[in-house]
Amino acid sequence: MTELETQLLETQKQVQEALATVTNESELEECRAKFLGRKGLLPALMSQLGKVPKEEKPAVGKTLNAVKNSVQEAFDACAAKIKESKEEQEALDISLPARHHAIGHKHPISLVMDRAVAIFRSMGFIVADGPDLENVWNNFDALNAPQDHPSRTPEDTFYFDLDKRHWLDPETMILRTQTSPVQIRSMKAQQPPVRIVCPGRCYRRDTPDATHGMSFHQIEGLYVDENVSLADLKGTLAVFSREMFGPNTKIRFRPHFFPFTEPSVECDASCIVCGGTGCRVCKGSGWIEIAGAGMVNPAVFKNVGYDTEKVSGFAFGLGIERIAMIRYSINDLRLLYDNDVRFLHQF
Ligand SMILES: [Zn+2]
Structure with a gap:
């Protein structure tokens, strides 16, 4: 395994760990900037593909794609989770006034x-x-x-x-x-x-x-x-x-x-x-x-x-x-x- 592949897999692991602690949209965006942003860790690693010797490129490229897909999936899953819990919180907003139940009474x-x-x-x-x-x-x-x-x-x-x-x-x-x-x-x-x-x-x-x-x-x-x-x-x-x-x-x-x-x-x-x-x-x-x-x-x-x-x-x-x-x-x-x-x- 090349140095680059090791770094890619290490970054993938970091992404998973970081996303596990994310609880809201702003934390998610912070995380996205850190790993996927213009100066993020993953694009930085991807830019090194050009320096990889020609015979190693197919294998490294394959790993890189796998890491990229896996990271994207992890971000998507995290975003979906945040959206769902936000909807749940809205449905259970305990600060809302109580719902009125019409109670019957005597004629x-x-x-x-x-x-x-x-x-x-x-x-x-x-x-x-x-x-x-x-x-x-x-x-x-x-x-x-x-x-x-x-x-x-x-x-x-x-x-x-x-x-x-x-x-x-x-x-x-x-x-x-x-x-x-x-x-x-x-x-x-x-x-x-x-x-x-x-x-x-x-x-x-x-x-x-x-x-x-x-x-x-x-x-x-x-x-x-x-x-x-x-x-x-x-x-x-x-x-x-x-x-x-x-x-x-x-x-x-x-x-x-x-x-x-x-x-x-x-x-x-x-x-x-x-x-x-x-x-x-x-x-x-x-x-x-x-x-x-x-x-x-x-x-x-x-x-x-x-x-x-x-x-x-x-x-x-x-x-x-x-x-x-x-x-x-x-x-x-x-x-x-x-x-x-x-x-x-x-x-
Ligand atoms: Zn009268």
Whole structure:
């Protein structure tokens, strides 16, 4: 091996050692200048090829080419490595702000339902549950609904199997039109005292508009014991209204008629927007209707086998969508069901 070949191989080794310590582009360029630059070590050696004796030239030239290729490859590999690690660092830039992950949250209907349940639980009510698919007896007959009540017709209620059964048949199945059948189920299952709330979904054949939907949510309450009075009902709804709408909320009762209560009332709360002076939301009256209620009709107690001489009770029903609309100033019920995230993000 000639002196030149030894130097070439030695330089190749130096290049490899130098490149092994290179970590960035400026170090790489420094290295490139040292070995490959105009005054670099390798061109200097290559210029000596001319002085090599003619018979040795082919062998030395071959070594020189091999060294040149190997050095070029080493520089290319090093450059690729630096580029890759730079890209990796950019992808993992820990100084960048954290990526935002949209986390889901409760729907306004659920928020109001959960709040209502919590308020009634704090007053000693327990939650009772029942199926959405009910029979006519539990939904209408047991609740003293007259056979000719318009809400019982197939135009108002979703019936099943009408080709096999009549819609007045107590066994016919329907989508419950109220959560009241859960009260019937609870009373049939236990003796007084009963103090329950029944939150759930109900179904009616309404044409959807700003204040009606084919499906909606209710929470109903029932308290049966000795000496339960209308004053207990009023106190319960007053506490609920203050907890739900604010500490200054007042309530009032207006006489009404429901088949399953006697006497029956509609309960209004003072308008949470204007406080009772009158505004667009309360249509100038200062009051907003929030519940239907009353003392349980003795006919209902007879249907479930309770002794009407011993016990009395009150029942009430609240529309969850209606409360959500009042509480959050929503003017169209359908917004609650469109599930537009721009709307839902506001709660
Ligand atoms: Zn008002």
